[in-house]
Amino acid sequence: MLFAIGYGVTQSPLLDVDEVEVIGAVRTGAEQVLEAAGVEPGTPLLGLDLSGPRESVAALPWVDQVRVRRTWGGKVTFDVTERSAVAQIPVERQWAAVDLQGRVLQINSTPWALPVVLFGPVPEPGEWLGDRVLPLLEVGEALAPLQGEGIGAITWVEGRLIVDLPGDAQADWGSRDDPRAKAVALATFLARVDLDCFETIDLSIPEFPALTPIEDCP
DSSP: OOOEEEEOOOOOOTTBOOEEEEESOTTTOHHHHHHHHOOOTTOBSTTOOOHHHHHHHHTSTTEEEEEEEEOTTSEEEEEEEEOOEEEEEEETTEEEEEETTOBEEEEESSOOSSOBBOOOOOOOTTSBOOGGGHHHHHHHHHHGGGTTTTOOOEEEETTEEEEEOSTTOEEEOOSSSOHHHHHHHHHHHHHHSOGGGEEEEEOSSTTSOEEEEOTTOO
């Protein structure tokens, strides 16, 4: 999906900036890109160094990549590729959307339609959470299709990746390997097994998930 805005068309002299265009900044917003870039109509094209504006736009939380190009007709274009949120982290009655690389994208007062990861502390949007959160985010990305199926929080428990399930049941994710296969195994488990009679499902080997039943469950 492309989003473009033409900004500040003027009758500026030849070889000046006549128009600044932003493409792709759906989450970020064209206005925020323009403010960060600081390229004004009327700026001389000759000698215009676009590396600084590019770095300023790239520092915006949702921005993954940005390409800048100019034409001698007076047009400067910022072509933005944005990041995708894979999980949310609760923080002080708010919800932080995070991408797969652990960058905080945005903090809202209402929840996102994303898997929940328990991790902290959470820095400001545009900053990074650190490597320890990455396995949790990988699990969140794999479980995104199961949203609405009772999947609870994803967290570290005594050094193990744990996913809360309906009731008191939990899934022991095992290593970071085969996240898609483990998500499929968990989906099959949720569809076929009465969670009231099971404490855990061990997904370490997704082809052979191990179930721990509750004793004396009818």
